[in-house]
Amino acid sequence: MRRPALWLASALFLLSLSLIGYRVLRLGYPLFPTSPVKAWGLSMEVFFEPTGKNGKEMEIRAGLPQSRPGEAVIEQRNVSGSLQFNILPEGLNQIGVWSGDPEEGRVISYRATVLLNPKRLAKPRPPGPESFPAIIADKPEQILARRLIERWASLKGPEKLKAIAATAKGIGRVPPPDDNDLQQWSEIQKKYGAEGALEILLRVADFPVRKVQGFVLVESVATQPDRWIAVWTGQRWKPMQAETGDLYPESVRLLPLMIGDTPLVSVSGGKLQEVRWGISKQTLSKWRSHFERIQRSTRFLDRWSLFALPKEFQENFHILLLVPIGVLMISVLRNIVGFPTFGIFMPVLMALAFRSTGLGYGLGIFAGVVLTGYMLRRGIDRLRILLVPRLSILITFVILAFAVFALIGSKFGMREFMAVGLLPFVILSMTIERFFIITEESGAFQALRTAAGSAAVAAITYKIIQIDPLQLTFFVYPELLFSIMGLLLLLGNYSGYRLSEILRFKILGETS
Amino acid sequence: MIFKHFWSLRKARVLGMNRRNAQYIMQYNPRSAYPLVDDKLLTKQLALKHGIPTPPLYHVISYHGDIAGFERALVDRQEFVLKPARGGGGSGIVLITDRRDGKFVTQSGKVISRDEIRYHISDILSGIYSLEGLEDKAVIEGLIHPDQAFGKVTYEGVPDVRIIVYLGVPAMAMVRLPTRQSDGKANLHRGAVGVGIDIGRGKTLDGVRRSGSITHHPDTGELLRDIEVPFWEKMLLMAAQSTDITGLGYLGVDLVIDKKDGPLLLELNARPGLQIQIANRKGLLERLEMIDRAPKEIFPSPEKRATWATQNFAEPSS
Numbered sequence: 001m002r003r004p005a006l007w008l009a010s011a012l013f014l015l016s017l018s019l020i021g022y023r024v025l026r027l028g029y030p031l032f033p034t035s036p037v038k039a040w041g042l043s044m045e046v047f048f049e050p051t052g053k054n055g056k057e058m059e060i061r062a063g064l065p066q067s068r069p070g071e072a073v074i075e076q077r078n079v080s081g082s083l084q085f086n087i088l089p090e091g092l093n094q095i096g097v098w099s100g101d102p103e104e105g106r107v108i109s110y111r112a113t114v115l116l117n118p119k120r121l122a123k124p125r126p127p128g129p130e131s132f133p134a135i136i137a138d139k140p141e142q143i144l145a146r147r148l149i150e151r152w153a154s155l156k157g158p159e160k161l162k163a164i165a166a167t168a169k170g171i172g173r174v175p176p177p178d179d180n181d182l183q184q185w186s187e188i189q190k191k192y193g194a195e196g197a198l199e200i201l202l203r204v205a206d207f208p209v210r211k212v213q214g215f216v217l218v219e220s221v222a223t224q225p226d227r228w229i230a231v232w233t234g235q236r237w238k239p240m241q242a243e244t245g246d247l248y249p250e251s252v253r254l255l256p257l258m259i260g261d262t263p264l265v266s267v268s269g270g271k272l273q274e275v276r277w278g279i280s281k282q283t284l285s286k287w288r289s290h291f292e293r294i295q296r297s298t299r300f301l302d303r304w305s306l307f308a309l310p311k312e313f314q315e316n317f318h319i320l321l322l323v324p325i326g327v328l329m330i331s332v333l334r335n336i337v338g339f340p341t342f343g344i345f346m347p348v349l350m351a352l353a354f355r356s357t358g359l360g361y362g363l364g365i366f367a368g369v370v371l372t373g374y375m376l377r378r379g380i381d382r383l384r385i386l387l388v389p390r391l392s393i394l395i396t397f398v399i400l401a402f403a404v405f406a407l408i409g410s411k412f413g414m415r416e417f418m419a420v421g422l423l424p425f426v427i428l429s430m431t432i433e434r435f436f437i438i439t440e441e442s443g444a445f446q447a448l449r450t451a452a453g454s455a456a457v458a459a460i461t462y463k464i465i466q467i468d469p470l471q472l473t474f475f476v477y478p479e480l481l482f483s484i485m486g487l488l489l490l491l492g493n494y495s496g497y498r499l500s501e502i503l504r505f506k507i508l509g510e511t512s
Numbered sequence: 513m514i515f516k517h518f519w520s521l522r523k524a525r526v527l528g529m530n531r532r533n534a535q536y537i538m539q540y541n542p543r544s545a546y547p548l549v550d551d552k553l554l555t556k557q558l559a560l561k562h563g564i565p566t567p568p569l570y571h572v573i574s575y576h577g578d579i580a581g582f583e584r585a586l587v588d589r590q591e592f593v594l595k596p597a598r599g600g601g602g603s604g605i606v607l608i609t610d611r612r613d614g615k616f617v618t619q620s621g622k623v624i625s626r627d628e629i630r631y632h633i634s635d636i637l638s639g640i641y642s643l644e645g646l647e648d649k650a651v652i653e654g655l656i657h658p659d660q661a662f663g664k665v666t667y668e669g670v671p672d673v674r675i676i677v678y679l680g681v682p683a684m685a686m687v688r689l690p691t692r693q694s695d696g697k698a699n700l701h702r703g704a705v706g707v708g709i710d711i712g713r714g715k716t717l718d719g720v721r722r723s724g725s726i727t728h729h730p731d732t733g734e735l736l737r738d739i740e741v742p743f744w745e746k747m748l749l750m751a752a753q754s755t756d757i758t759g760l761g762y763l764g765v766d767l768v769i770d771k772k773d774g775p776l777l778l779e780l781n782a783r784p785g786l787q788i789q790i791a792n793r794k795g796l797l798e799r800l801e802m803i804d805r806a807p808k809e810i811f812p813s814p815e816k817r818a819t820w821a822t823q824n825f826a827e828p829s830s
Contacts (some may be wrong), residue, residue: 031546051785070735097574126625148760180748244618330665333528338529380551384628384630384631384634386634386635386638387634387635387639387640388638437603437640441603442701442702443701443703472588492534493534494530495528495530495531495535496518496528496530496531496535497518497521497522497526497528497530498528498529498530500515501521501526501528501529502517502518502521503723503788504723504786505521505524505526505789505790506723507516507720507725507790508521508524508526508789508790508794508795509520509521509524509526510520
């Protein structure tokens with residue numbers, strides 16, 4: 001192994017590794033881009049009755065999901081007839097506003113797809129002043145609340161929270177509060193509701209709190225949002241069930257739609273009849289989720305990702321990025337194994353074409369076209385046609401054969417045959433000519449051997465580029481191409497024997 | 513399992529394709545010298561300039577427009593060889609032994625018409641036989657009448673001698689004998705027999721055909737071993753000189769022995785095949801490494817290099 005090549009290869013490996021590392025560690029790319037992506041669909045249908053006369057403006061406001069650390073809204077769709085739809089940020093919330101004259105519709109519907117980032121959560125923003133609402137209870141009630149929780153003053157954040165939650169539920173901790181206090185506390189709970197009472201306790205204990213309306217992410221249909229109280233523990237918001245005071249377990253994912261007391265859906269200039277929400281799990285196409293997530297990012301490597309390309313051009317790159325894998329395969333199969341092939345890169349093009357025809361049909365068409373083409377070539381050999389027109393005749397023949405295959409395909413409804421047009425016709429024509437020449441010069445055996453070698457290399461290459469995770473990995477991490485270059489450098493430095501040479505020089509190995 | 517095989521090849525000092533390319537061809541054959549050997553016409557001119565004999569050149573056809581006039585240029589020559597200047601592996605070569613009523617008789621007795629031969633020349637000019645598919649020239653040169661040394665082990669055609677020359681030192685040699693299967697051509701991949709030559713004594717060793725070893729010629733049935741190669745020292749010298757005139761450090765030199773003119777340089781090959789190792793039952797690597805260690809003073813002189821080779825590459829007498 002020569003030194004400079006080794007260094008260069010190592011540098012290339014390092015380059016692609018560090019770029020991947022940066023993407024994974026800093027940008028939170030999945031290490032294996034194929035890991036399933038969880039996405040949730042939220043649907044909302046608002047049924048309403050305009051109260052004003054026709055032509056009178058009305059307005060519907062509803063809390064909508066928004067992208068925040070840990071979740072991303074990747075798609076929103078809205079059907080609202082003649083009503084105008086706008087999304088306005090209001091404080092911590094994203095409010096959808098439908099306004100205008102509802103000429104005929106009495107319902108609006110809205111859909112969103114929310115992607116949950118299964119990876120580590122980015123740091124949430126610490127609470128602002130809105131999370132320290134004035135305590136609603138009066139003085140004596142506050143004193144009572146203080147007394148109830150003062151025993152937990154020495155506890156640390158999350159522990160204290162648990163203790164307070166238990167207190168709110170009335171579960172006696174050791175030592176239990178005295179009966180009189182408990183009696184009075186249940187009065188307060190009646191007065192302010194379980195949620196209000198819990199908020200009072202938390203506020204008295206100086207926890208930043210937010211009242212949140214939204215949904216627990218389980219497949220369900222609801223007419224009322226779930227309500228919870230989010231408590232800031234110093235690092236993150238912990239949701240507590242408003243009614244019971246229970247902390248939600250870590251595994252439960254929540255989708256907040258509205259922070260604060262504002263009703264989740266409100267109508268002015270009309271009457272709200274019913275709101276129906278639906279929560280459903282969605283299997284998002286892997287491509288789309290990556291595409292969406294990365295496309296919204298402002299980070300340099302995200303911006304410079306292939307996902308930033310318009311969809312129709314991305315498709316090209318899915319295929320283009322396979323070519324280096326293909327040529328790597330060719331290099332291995334030729335330089336280490338020692339397959340004979342027609343032309344160096346013909347099998348890669350064949351393998352790419354097999355992606356649309358499938359392997360079996362592809363090889364069949366390959367064999368069919370080359371053999372019939374060979375017969376044509378034999379036939380026109382006697383006519384003494386100059387090289388360029390002769391090759392052109394072969395190309396024309398190949399195209400004609402494609403047309404016949406496609407027509408047969410459409411007759412019998414076989415898509416594989418109809419996809420025949422994607423086979424590399426120029427290469428096929430050259431292959432026919434090479435096949436003919438090798439047959440003439442070195443015999444049919446040699447020609448068939450080379451054809452079989454080409455087919456085998458194309459098939460192996462096809463099998464490898466068909467590995468979906470591999471494809472996806474290259475698309476997400478195009479810097480892997482540097483690694484391919486590194487591998488090719490190493491391969492180019494391989495001066496050992498080829499596997500085929502074991503057979504070829506067998507006599508020599510034996511005599512020694 | 514596989515490693516055991518690799519190991520036995522390595523122990524036999526076999527030169528593999530990858531190593532040949534990386535360590536010898538790429539290292540010792542400057543790209544700029546390739547055209548000299550890829551174009552047989554240039555090789556011929558070069559050899560003539562340096563006094564290395566080659567088959568006589570009759571005519572060169574460069575343009576399609578000249579095809580019609582090629583018979584006039586031949587005057588009354590009855591036999592000739594038509595070959596592409598840039599062809600590889602013996603493809604596109606036609607040996608003509610006779611002309612009758614505007615028709616041509618090939619070596620194997622086939623009669624081809626004027627049209628057919630013109631068609632063939634046109635193919636050559638279009639570059640169908642050329643290594644890179646580039647436009648080519650058709651060369652017409654004198655037919656070789658092989659020396660009878662190999663007469664008994666040749667089925668038609670002309671046997672040729674291949675010598676691998678490394679850094680100007682002949683390293684390994686074989687003679688390629690046409691068979692019925694090879695259609696009178698001396699190309700191993702067409703089924704010709706390759707017979708190793710003991711460089712020290714100038715005598716043949718055992719033969720190989722395809723990948724199998726043989727002792728007798730498949731068509732004539734004669735013993736292949738111990739045939740004395742005429743003009744052996746002169747051929748070694750011509751081979752050694754080929755490096756000096758081309759600047760190629762790893763070279764295959766193809767020579768033929770004409771009855772009248774003696775050894776002639778047929779062509780040079782910058783990427784000589786590895787089959788010669790099988791014909792000699794010997795790995796090439798050992799000899800190449802011996803040449804690497806050869807005394808410096810032999811290198812300036814082709815005579816000294818050829819002599820050094822005969823002294824060092826003699827087979828142990830059996």
